Amino acid sequence: MTFNANDLLGVLPAIILSIGALLLLMSEVFLSTTRAAAQAPASPGERVAQTATAPEISSTQPDRRYQAWLAAGVAALGLWAALSQLGDPAISLFNGAAMSDGFGRVVAATVCGALLISCFVAFGYLEWLRATRGEFYALTLFSAAGMCLLAQATDLIVIFVSLEVMSLALYALCAYLRRGKRPAEAAFKYFILGSFASAIFLYGAALGFGATGSTRLADIAAGVRLAATGGGPGGSAGLLFASVALLTAGFAFKVAAVPFHMWVPDVYDGAPAPVTGFMAAGVKAAAFAVLVRILVSGFGDPSSSIGPHGWQQIIVWLAALTMFFGNLLAVPQRSVKRMLAYSSIAHAGYLLVAVAAMGNAPSRPDATQGLLFYLASYGATVIGAFGVVALIERKFALAGTGDDLSSWAGLSERHPALAAAMSLFMLSLAGVPPTAGFMAKLTVFRSAIEAGLAPLAIFGVLTSVAGLYYYLRVVVYVYMVPEGRADSVPGGRVLSASIALASCALIVLWMGIMPGSFSAMIQSASGSFGR
């Protein structure tokens, strides 16, 4: 066991994000509350805020706007760090506890990009609600650091620690708007169930350690190979089976696969919309990354019955269930946030199709590419969609009715650009060309067919047709239903959100129209798991 300082460079994005978070927390100490007393003319948001019981809100808070820009700058730096290492050869870090390869770098870049755009969305939202407090951006940075580490971890202990770094910050972020019951309830549920899932994961890790004597994924892979030939300690094959089942279950919770999805609607609904967008994009990317690592690097030996032959079929069934119920349960939703929550479950199903396709060695590079493409395109789309929700919601955040479909009616009349952006995001989620969502589904289903999973691909296409119904319903409300409420979008403080939405829309179109250039960018990642 030696410590090599150069290894720290391999986890550079996570380090940058952590340092940024610490800087933000430190700066909070030096803020003076007197300086800004004169500022803050009454805004509509403030009036709303004051009617609610919100003791921490007062007009004498210091000016914390710098925090958003600092956080955005740190995220941009992290993005740069991840992208600049993209082409480098893969290296093992910290004696095999982590890995710096194309796969992890692309996921880290996705996370940092999601964070960057989310900062812009959150800025206007929090300022309008006068709810900018010191911990918000620090928490998002910590959770993003956890996500980046998760994508690179190759040791079950490191995975667990990163998982908790990510999750604990997110629990707090869900409850960030301490007004009304719903955010606290959402955070509490998320916390309880998340802890439960973590415990299940730990149980799986313990069984894996019991069977192989190590928590390193490489050692577990060796143990799997040994157990397949009848070697190793007695009963280790059974232990490994239970271990992979429990580890899968733990991350099925995080990616929101059916039947581990129950928390998603309540949490997505209760959390502030900018947080929900970040969560949907970031957690999904990190959790899928680590799920793939455990399954492919740890249990990927094709010769063993514990390997892909064992888990591929399970993942196929999870994917089918998730696509089916995610789409089905989204249909009756009238709240756009809840609809997007169920849609996020459905998209987890499509991503699981890519994971299943990774079970076959020949289709693995294509499936890896498809998975990463899907994660990035879904991230850009969903942050954009929740960004629009945030604009609609912030006015009605306290009444808790902001995201009902009726408050979207006639949006195109007053805000044509916003309406066009929302429609674009809906089309991308539904998988209609020429958006990113279409190319993502195309590559994923294509890799599934290559892996001999044609029935699953056909089933996926059919469920995505059902998805058209509830996505297009939003478009119908936005364009065709006459205006319901007079002023669903507040004026002022929309510039930062507009920048965020415009960049999301551009990414969605860019990945849809020129998918080749993105694929070329992530080319180095497709070989991360060999053939």
Next chain:
Amino acid sequence: MEVNWLHLVPLLPLIGAAICGLVGKWLPKGWLYAVALASVLLSFCIGVTAFSNLEGENPQIHELVYNWFAVGSLHVDLGFTLDRLSGALVLVITGVGFLIHLYSVAYMDDDPGYWRYFAYLNLFVAAMLTLVLADNLVAMFIGWEGVGLCSYLLIGFWFDDDAKAYAGRKAFVVNRIGDFGLMIGIFVLFTATGSVNFAQINAAPLTLGLASAAAALMFLGACGKSAQLPLYIWLPDAMAGPTPVSALIHAATMVTAGVYMIARLSHVYVSAPGVMAVVAIVGCLTALWGAVIGTAQNDIKKVLAYSTVSQLGFMFIGVGVGAFFAGTMHLVTHAFFKACLFLGSGAVIHGLYGEQDMTRMGGLRKYMPHTRATFAIATIAITGVLPLSGFFSKDEILAQAWHTRAFDFLTLTPSGESHLTWLGFVIYAVGTLTAGLTSFYMWRCYLVTFEGEYRGGTDVHPHESPWPMTAPLWILAILSVLALVLGLPESWARALHLESFNWERFTDGMFAQVRGGPPREGSLLLGFGIAWVVALFGGLTAWTLYKPGTSMTGDERFARAVPAVHRAFVNKLYVDEFYGWLILRPTWRFAKALWHWVDATLIDGLFVNGSAQAVEWTARSARRFQNGNVQRYAAVLAVGVAALVLVFLVRG
């Protein structure tokens, strides 16, 4: 030659469309016109530059815009190729397109939806340029669907009027049938050659079966887009759109896309001689069919619409007998004189405040001298009485059909002895008859509209159009005369030192050669003589029947002589009714039965209401779990984990 600026050609009109469509409503009118016109004009200028850079043997300017996507073995690039064929078409599309934009400035000035109109028109130009410049089938298909979309939007431009909105829908639905064939054809070609790139497809060896399947399926697409039998029925109805649209989309450019596509895939088509015969026969029948119906129409735009159907038939004869250069040459010359005719009819309609019925026109030469003069020139060009462009291009097609060797190796049965060498002559004969009919109905149209005395109401005062409308008319009329240099026989061209303009020489080496080899030698002057006589005969018949002073007696005399035939002609040979009887009514009955038994009972009852109930039931029972109770969530989670572990252990 690889360049990096060719994408500007379709991109500029696309930008124009985006500006007009997104902010056009709020732009000052003048600015909007400037954007719409300048984008097409700039694109034209780039096209001219590119075209003048084409030098040497079968030259090409190519741009790989980017690698579009690669999924498995399917690699699709967005690439543009400008060779002599697509280059000439780019000039036609942007040149004629610009003139029609200019014309529209005056024509659509009063319409409140003018900004929408110019956005669609610019979008159409962009899509059409993508279609002809695309270097692969997928990109071409995008342009193909794009022009279809614009056509739909512009036919139904005045969607307040149900009939017009319906006409747009009809065009869209009929084209879907064709596009379905085209799509499957593309799949077949991709499967057979492993590529969608034109150059690679044309270089790949194809078996007779695969080539025939692909060629036949894609010809179905061409039939839809280019209004050939049996899918031509949408084009006459498409006249519901604004007249400049009819000129640009439904005469000069979009409807010729099928001809262009076949010429582009000439190597595939010559590998399927049977399909080529079908193409030629369908073209021949369509030419005759359109001309026959055209003789008895009284709506000036309908006459021109059926004339377009008929002329497109001529182009398909050309490509069908293996004379790809003749078919495409007629495409170019037809673009000039038919656009001129349509714009002329638009000027008449504009000058008569929306009147389209020729029986209420007459004597317009007095009121509209420019329109009349240009209409007459274009009529001469299309009928081929004098050696104008239409004479040479149409005659080239007929001569090629007469002497072709494309069918020399074709037999009716697989083991048959008798070769279909006579097929070319039959097509020639029918084509010549059609040429006579063309001359008849076009002169009838001209005489009834412009000669004699004005028969319209006294409250309408016919007037000449403003210069933005007459200027394009004159330019197009002059072009329909000048385009004769494309088709001059080689010996004549050499004598006049114009051989560099000769279309056959110009496109030499671009198209595949039919298996039989070049056509037989035939007498040039004999063909010309017959064509002259036939055209003169048609024109003289029209003159005796419709000469000034005896207006419309021709129709009456015709009706009295053979009432049944006349009635059939007037009713467009009952084709819409025939389709109604053959397809619509049985389909309707079947649909009704289907509706009753399958839809109302099975689908509505079981699937729709049933699935709605199932969804509701599922949602309700899911709500039992999803009630916000965190213990219940944890219980579901635990059961899920247990199930997963169990499944793993049982399988293990």
